[in-house]
Amino acid sequence: MVGWNPISRTYWRRKQIRNPYPLVPVVVLRTKPAKAAILDILTTHCIPSAMSDDLKK
Numbered sequence: 001m002v003g004w005n006p007i008s009r010t011y012w013r014r015k016q017i018r019n020p021y022p023l024v025p026v027v028v029l030r031t032k033p034a035k036a037a038i039l040d041i042l043t044t045h046c047i048p049s050a051m052s053d054d055l056k057k
Contacts, residue, residue, distance in 0.1 A: 011017065038050055049056075 041047075042050060
């Protein structure tokens, strides 16, 4: 988990946390509509490509 610091964040709601992962929200995307919307999003925001050239290789 990015940014997890066990020294400063060991308690949540007055209970000690040993495993922070249950606190991380899970995001579930409907991939088919999301992939279909990529071109529209790129065009709307004047983004030339969905990924940089180094990632295309």
